[in-house]
Amino acid sequence: MKAKILKVLRERGDYVSGQQLCEQFQVSRTAVWKAINQLKEEGYEVEAIRNKGYRITSSPDIITKEELVSQLHTNWAGQEVYYYEEIDSTNTRARQLADQGAPHGTLVVADCQHTGRGRRGRVWESPKGKNIYMTLLLRPKFSPDKASMLTLVMALSVYQGLKETVDLDLKIKWPNDLVCGNKKVVGILTEMSTEIDYINHVVIGTGINVNLEELPDEIKDMATSLILETGCRQKRSAIISAILKHFEENYETYLETFDLSKLQEEYNRILINRDQEVQILGEKQTYTAYALGINEKGELLVRKEDGSIEAVYAGEVSVRGLYGYVS
Numbered sequence: 197m198k199a200k201i202l203k204v205l206r207e208r209g210d211y212v213s214g215q216q217l218c219e220q221f222q223v224s225r226t227a228v229w230k231a232i233n234q235l236k237e238e239g240y241e242v243e244a245i246r247n248k249g250y251r252i253t254s255s256p257d258i259i260t261k262e263e264l265v266s267q268l269h270t271n272w273a274g275q276e277v278y279y280y281e282e283i284d285s286t287n288t289r290a291r292q293l294a295d296q297g298a299p300h301g302t303l304v305v306a307d308c309q310h311t312g313r314g315r316r317g318r319v320w321e322s323p324k325g326k327n328i329y330m331t332l333l334l335r336p337k338f339s340p341d342k343a344s345m346l347t348l349v350m351a352l353s354v355y356q357g358l359k360e361t362v363d364l365d366l367k368i369k370w371p372n373d374l375v376c377g378n379k380k381v382v383g384i385l386t387e388m389s390t391e392i393d394y395i396n397h398v399v400i401g402t403g404i405n406v407n408l409e410e411l412p413d414e415i416k417d418m419a420t421s422l423i424l425e426t427g428c429r430q431k432r433s434a435i436i437s438a439i440l441k442h443f444e445e446n447y448e449t450y451l452e453t454f455d456l457s458k459l460q461e462e463y464n465r466i467l468i469n470r471d472q473e474v475q476i477l478g479e480k481q482t483y484t485a486y487a488l489g490i491n492e493k494g495e496l497l498v499r500k501e502d503g504s505i506e507a508v509y510a511g512e513v514s515v516r517g518l519y520g521y522v523s
Contacts, residue, residue, distance in 0.1 A: 197221060198231045199262035202240070205252045206266050213249035257407070259305050259328070259432050267437035272301035273332065273444040274436075280306045282324070286331035287387055287401040293333060294389065294397040300335040305436065327421075328404040328432050332443065335397050340390040342454050343398055345494040347372045347386040349446050349456070350400045352463050354382055356446075357439030358404075362422055362430055367468035370487075370496050375468060379420035381405050402439070406430050457492040464489035469496065476508055 200221055205212055217228045232242055232250055239256030255263070261279040268274050276299055283289055283306040290304045308324035332350075336343065351372045358366055358374070369375050374382035383403045389396040405411075405421035407429050422430050449458050456463065464470055469487040476483050476498065485498035485506070495507035 197223065197227060198234050199265040201228065201231045202235060202252075202262055203266035205242075205250060206255075211243075211245065211248040211251045216249070255431070255433075257325075257429065257431055257433075259307060259436065263433045264303070264305065264436060267433050268440060269437070270301075270440050270444045273440040273447075274301060274303040276302040278302070278304045280304075282306065282308045282310070283329075284310050285401075286329050287385060287399050290331040290333045290399040290401070291387065291389070291397070294335075294399065298333055300333070302333040303440070304331045304333070305329065323408065326408045327406050328402065328436060330436060331399050331401040332440070333397060333399050334447075336395050338395070338451075338454055339393060340388065340395050343388050343390075343395060344386070345450065345456055346398060346400060346447075347384055348463060348490070348494045349450050349459065350384050350386070350402060350443060351382075352459055352466075353443035353446050354384070354402060354404070354439050355466055356442040357435060357437075358382075358422075360438045360442075361435050362426060364422065364425055366466070368463065368466050370467060370469045370490065371494065376420055376425050379418055381420055381422065381425070404435070406432055406435070453492075455492040456490065456494050460490060460492055474498065 201217055204217065204220070214225055214228050217223075218225055232244070236242055238258065238260070240252060241254035243251045243253050259279065261277045264274065264277050264279070278289065278293065280289070286304040286306050286309060290298075290302070293302060293304065306329045309329045334346065336346075348371055351368050351374065355366055355368055355374055358364065364376060366374050366376055366381070369380070372384040372386075373380050381404065385401045386398065387401075388398045405419065407423045408421040409423055411419055411421070446459060450456065452458065467489060470489045472487050474485060474487045476485055483500065485500050488497040488499060488505070491497055491507060493507070495509055498506055498508055500506055
């Protein structure tokens with residue numbers, strides 16, 4: 197009830213009478229009054245004027261289920277939301293929910309996580325009330341070999357969602373980090389449960405440094421946050437809503453061809469590796485090459501010193517651009 201009332205007040209943007217809310221949701225005036233008081237306790241400023249009704253005048257920076265539901269404008273992405281004040285990892289919880297039958301599009305969000313991970317087991321700094329820690333659960337119907345491209349779909353969607361909500365010059369560092377200047381602001385970790393030729397589920401975890409004003413000494417030279425770059429606090433719920441909207445659109449586009457052919461041009465346009473000399477860090481050898489952009493499979497095409505073109509696979513190698521940013 198609280199989420200429904202919040203959504204109506206937010207979308208209307210003007211006064212909504214208590215009677216209208218009673219009639220719309222078939223509840224008593226007491227129930228409406230209780231829901232309004234709960235919103236006030238959570239930090240929402242609600243103006244109430246006799247014969248006019250209620251109006252939201254200010255919202256706190258929270259990412260509760262009710263706040264997110266009131267912001268979302270999607271068909272399936274985030275229509276089921278699980279919110280936790282503290283959690284070990286949103287990816288871990290999403291995998292557990294998947295095993296319990298949670299549907300495609302389920303969103304897990306936490307205000308703080310204790311064991312967040314990045315690629316190759318790196319720890320993601322996770323203080324309370326500052327950042328975005330979210331995982332989207334998917335149940336794709338295609339073969340497992342195509343799932344790795346979903347990481348790039350999310351990276352593009354995060355870029356688009358942030359561009360919609362934050363005035364900031366961002367780039368994608370292949371395959372799945374977002375950077376501002378030479379510093380990382382977003383990390384994405386995709387994990388999958390499969391049979392030989394069938395995907396049980398995919399979980400895509402996204403961590404975004406939002407209102408983090410100080411970074412630990414060990415990462416401050418290679419990471420940053422939205423508030424450090426803009427000087428302004430950002431509403432995390434609006435960012436999550438925008439990302440999910442774009443992911444839903446991009447995912448549907450991906451399903452038309454089961455590759456990135458229709459998203460490839462936009463991804464390459466904002467790819468910071470493109471037209472740069474890079475180092476390919478393989479398990480057996482390291483070599484320098486010139487990055488050309490991604491192909492329709494999401495592989496990074498590089499031109500080697502002998503002129504040959506090689507497709508680099510995400511997950512098999514790491515790419516280190518020679519512009520000061522280290523993955």
